[in-house]
Amino acid sequence: MQNTYQNRQWFYVKRPDGRVSNDHYELRESELDGSLATNEVILRARFISVDPYIRIQQHERNTYDVPHPLGIVQRAGVVGEVVASASPLYQVGDWVSAYSGWQLYARCHHSELTRLDPSAAPVSTALGVLGMPGRTAWFGLTEAGRPRPGDTLLVSGAAGAVGSLVAQFGKRAGCRVIGIAGGAEKCKFLTETLKLDGAIDYRAHKTHEALSAAVQNATGGVDIYFDNVGGPITDAVIPLIKRRARIIICGAISQYDGGLDTPDLGPRFLQHMLFQRATIQGILARDYVNRMDEMLAVVAPWVKSGEIVFQETYVDGFEQLPDALNSLFEGKNIGKLLVRV
Numbered sequence: 001m002q003n004t005y006q007n008r009q010w011f012y013v014k015r016p017d018g019r020v021s022n023d024h025y026e027l028r029e030s031e032l033d034g035s036l037a038t039n040e041v042i043l044r045a046r047f048i049s050v051d052p053y054i055r056i057q058q059h060e061r062n063t064y065d066v067p068h069p070l071g072i073v074q075r076a077g078v079v080g081e082v083v084a085s086a087s088p089l090y091q092v093g094d095w096v097s098a099y100s101g102w103q104l105y106a107r108c109h110h111s112e113l114t115r116l117d118p119s120a121a122p123v124s125t126a127l128g129v130l131g132m133p134g135r136t137a138w139f140g141l142t143e144a145g146r147p148r149p150g151d152t153l154l155v156s157g158a159a160g161a162v163g164s165l166v167a168q169f170g171k172r173a174g175c176r177v178i179g180i181a182g183g184a185e186k187c188k189f190l191t192e193t194l195k196l197d198g199a200i201d202y203r204a205h206k207t208h209e210a211l212s213a214a215v216q217n218a219t220g221g222v223d224i225y226f227d228n229v230g231g232p233i234t235d236a237v238i239p240l241i242k243r244r245a246r247i248i249i250c251g252a253i254s255q256y257d258g259g260l261d262t263p264d265l266g267p268r269f270l271q272h273m274l275f276q277r278a279t280i281q282g283i284l285a286r287d288y289v290n291r292m293d294e295m296l297a298v299v300a301p302w303v304k305s306g307e308i309v310f311q312e313t314y315v316d317g318f319e320q321l322p323d324a325l326n327s328l329f330e331g332k333n334i335g336k337l338l339v340r341v
């Protein structure tokens, strides 16, 4: 058994007050002692997740979490291989997922690992369609959205990890699905690859009036609004909800660069909730962790049969992690953004 591992780790060292960047992280190299206690393994990361929630946890106030502490390895979901094992459950070469953070190697107790079957689905899907984003999309839409055939479902951030799945789950539930995304390429992805009923390029509609008109034209009114972005897009949508509409607040990425600490938009247009007797509900992936198998039982067969498109965008190189996180806020990804290391 190898005694040490040349480790690389990204430490979160400075709280951003705007866009997160390399300035808020330090790349450190060290040797990881490979000696193992009973039931421990050494995990070598192969895919590391960058997610918008990382930026939420960098806010100075409590959100659904206490702020991510400074001076520790950035926490994140990882898919990797077991390279040493003192566990009866895992052998060298097994693929697993874990919440081991932005580091090449990690010593983990076997209770922290989830076994992956590479013959069932690409292992990277454990960070996307068959992982946290898939769970968010599935329970957010089915439980909070309560889709019915014929409903008009509008999804913001529709070309992203969660949004692209919500949109497809909505189609399968018989909804008429319109996606909102930034740029012509993403809109083409929504209509041609995901076969949605329409797409709105929000970047092409600069004013509130223009965006509202585009949403009105594309939807004719909204039964379910699955919101990943908040801000001006949500301002444009809320006045267009229909009677008994369901609004699902999954995320507000347009506000994460400081807008959560010093919000410049209050709750707006909420009188329409009254006018239409609508409901608005926040949803959180972790509330459904213990129901993961329920989601996998439905969605994994769709992934295997190709009935669900699970686009992934890769960035190569461990040193790219902070830049990759930043790129989420510039819309560079289609589907799930992963760093391959």
Ligand SMILES: NC(=O)c1ccc[n+]([C@@H]2O[C@H](COP(=O)([O-])OP(=O)(O)OC[C@H]3O[C@@H](n4cnc5c(N)ncnc54)[C@H](OP(=O)(O)O)[C@@H]3O)[C@@H](O)[C@H]2O)c1
Residues within 6 Å of the ligand: 051, 052, 053, 132, 133, 136, 157, 158, 159, 160, 161, 162, 163, 180, 181, 182, 183, 186, 228, 229, 233, 249, 250, 251, 252, 253, 254, 255, 283, 284, 285, 286, 328, 329, 330, 331, 332, 333, 334, 335, 336, 337
């Ligand atoms: N509640 C939960 O448990 C939960 C779980 C997972 C994710 N989320 C939330 O869901 C949302 C999507 O997450 P994801 O992991 O699927 O990320 P993602 O959508 O794959 O990536 C982020 C996307 O957000 C869009 N975006 C960035 N800045 C924007 C802005 N100012 N206005 C409009 N769109 C903007 C970009 O797409 P465009 O090019 O289209 O702008 C970008 O590609 C995030 O708000 C995230 O926090 C919540």
